[in-house]
Amino acid sequence: MANYGTNDFKGGLKIMLDGDPHTIVSNEFVKPGKGQAFTRTRVRNLKTGRVVERTFRSSDSVESADVMDVPLQYLYSDGEQWHFMDPTSFEQMAADKTAMGDAYLWLMDEAMCEVTLFNGVPLVVTPPNFVEMVIKETDPGLRGDTATGGTKPAHMETGAVVKVPLFIEEGEKIKIDTRTGDYVSRVK
Amino acid sequence: MGDRRWQPSASLDRLKQSAELRSFLREWLAVRGVLEVSTPVLSAAATTDPNIDSFETIDAIDGETRYLQTSPEFAMKRLLSAYQADLYQVASVFRAGEIGRYHNPEFTMLEWYRCGVDHRALMDEVEALLHDVATTFNKAWQPSLRIAYHDVVESLLGRPLTQVDVPLIGEYFERHERSFPESIGRDRDAALDLLIDEFLLPTLPNDRLSFLFDYPSSQAALARCASDSQGRAIAERFEVYVGRLELANGFHELSDADEQRIRFESDLDVRRRQGKPLVPMDHSLVSALQFGLPDCAGVALGIERLLMVLCGAEHINEVLAFDVSRA
Numbered sequence: 001m002a003n004y005g006t007n008d009f010k011g012g013l014k015i016m017l018d019g020d021p022h023t024i025v026s027n028e029f030v031k032p033g034k035g036q037a038f039t040r041t042r043v044r045n046l047k048t049g050r051v052v053e054r055t056f057r058s059s060d061s062v063e064s065a066d067v068m069d070v071p072l073q074y075l076y077s078d079g080e081q082w083h084f085m086d087p088t089s090f091e092q093m094a095a096d097k098t099a100m101g102d103a104y105l106w107l108m109d110e111a112m113c114e115v116t117l118f119n120g121v122p123l124v125v126t127p128p129n130f131v132e133m134v135i136k137e138t139d140p141g142l143r144g145d146t147a148t149g150g151t152k153p154a155h156m157e158t159g160a161v162v163k164v165p166l167f168i169e170e171g172e173k174i175k176i177d178t179r180t181g182d183y184v185s186r187v188k
Numbered sequence: 189m190g191d192r193r194w195q196p197s198a199s200l201d202r203l204k205q206s207a208e209l210r211s212f213l214r215e216w217l218a219v220r221g222v223l224e225v226s227t228p229v230l231s232a233a234a235t236t237d238p239n240i241d242s243f244e245t246i247d248a249i250d251g252e253t254r255y256l257q258t259s260p261e262f263a264m265k266r267l268l269s270a271y272q273a274d275l276y277q278v279a280s281v282f283r284a285g286e287i288g289r290y291h292n293p294e295f296t297m298l299e300w301y302r303c304g305v306d307h308r309a310l311m312d313e314v315e316a317l318l319h320d321v322a323t324t325f326n327k328a329w330q331p332s333l334r335i336a337y338h339d340v341v342e343s344l345l346g347r348p349l350t351q352v353d354v355p356l357i358g359e360y361f362e363r364h365e366r367s368f369p370e371s372i373g374r375d376r377d378a379a380l381d382l383l384i385d386e387f388l389l390p391t392l393p394n395d396r397l398s399f400l401f402d403y404p405s406s407q408a409a410l411a412r413c414a415s416d417s418q419g420r421a422i423a424e425r426f427e428v429y430v431g432r433l434e435l436a437n438g439f440h441e442l443s444d445a446d447e448q449r450i451r452f453e454s455d456l457d458v459r460r461r462q463g464k465p466l467v468p469m470d471h472s473l474v475s476a477l478q479f480g481l482p483d484c485a486g487v488a489l490g491i492e493r494l495l496m497v498l499c500g501a502e503h504i505n506e507v508l509a510f511d512v513s514r515a
């Protein structure tokens with residue numbers, strides 16, 4: 001794999017650090033007039049999502065990480081693995097529970113997801129920002145009941161639970177922001 | 189969108205402020221009897237400092253290699269040796285590979301020298317100049333801080349500088365959960381540089397000047413080495429900061445020719461060890477010192493950074509007509 005010098009550093013560059021793939025969030029050139037040069041970076045571990053600061057000497061080099069983000073179509077799950085397909089090559093790939101995180105809550109058949117591949121293997125699955133799902137089960141809302149602040153839990157087929165307004169009924173389709181898990185609107 | 193590259197990086201307002209600043213600085217020094225000089229940007233010699241990389245040029249006609257100056261220091265000291273006059277220069281200087289929020293490979297240095305003066309007296313003059321500049325720009329700074337390098341290190345690490353080694357600094361970083369590159373190895377000056385940057389600079393106030401003075405003798409550059417009032421070995425050198433931004437570097441100038449040559453040679457040894465390119469040392473400077481450099485102190489001030497502080501710019505390209513990406 002290629003190596004990067006610190007002067008190649010920029011936001012979005014994928015590098016290996018401590019055995020894990022990272023992306024550079026930001027970097028800063030530090031150099032006193034008569035002193036040594038350093039690069040201070042903020043990096044996000046693509047496995048854990050944690051952001052840390054790392055300081056490098058200007059002469060340091062890092063290994064590049066084989067990381068790519070690809071759009072893949074969700075096919076099905078067998079409970080242990082989630083299967084995706086590249087719509088252009090028809091190649092199939094499987095993501096494990098760790099890679100799925102809680103993305104499984106928002107996956108409907110054939111949903112297009114952004115999958116981060118590390119060395120060709122799914123590392124992180126990101127569902128679409130918005131999904132439309134049918135409510136499998138929710139209590140009927142009592143007319144005029146605003147005492148509870150106007151929401152009730154609605155259960156989705158996937159196991160996701162979303163707080164919805166009281167007037168929403170079972171069987172209705174709603175739009176959800178997957179980044180927050182919030183109800184956005186009804187879908188006609 | 190169209191090609192934006194042709195457009196300047198600085199606004200017209202900033203260009204006007206830059207002109208005002210330069211004009212003020214020239215006037216301030218001129219009325220005090222400091223002579224403006226202009227010395228060659230190109231030289232057959234280069235700085236040997238392992239931490240500074242010079243641009244190298246080849247004359248297309250005679251094939252000679254020359255170097256763009258990283259500072260007008262060597263030429264100005266030769267003038268000082270010949271004429272013993274107080275001098276200043278506003279010079280374009282060039283440092284390869286230095287690009288960042290506060291760095292542009294080409295920038296402008298105001299450099300001046302005062303005969304019969306040491307670095308402490310020059311600090312007073314720098315302070316006076318910068319306070320007058322600030323007033324012109326409708327800024328009022330609080331009284332300056334003066335901080336001895338030894339004292340900073342001792343108060344951070346709890347040990348005198350002479351007892352401080354890389355492992356001690358590394359442990360300090362670890363205790364404070366700050367990243368410390370392993371590749372520092374045993375390079376004590378690199379570790380000290382990072383210590384200052386990580387733990388001192390962020391504490392320096394933005395509403396006044398801070399003078400960090402009496403550097404470790406290992407970081408003397410072209411300053412005299414001496415003992416301070418507590419008998420500690422120091423280099424007679426100072427740096428001026430506003431907040432974490434380094435504005436100027438000053439010396440009580442080394443005038444011992446043999447010592448200067450030894451330092452140049454030792455720099456070249458370091459370059460060899462680090463696999464860095466060797467450059468021709470400035471023999472003319474050594475000759476000038478042999479002839480006799482008057483007792484003097486000099487300071488180099490970054491004009492773009494000064495302007496950044498005065499007008500609140502967040503990136504050096506705001507105060508450059510064309511930053512390196514547009515040049």
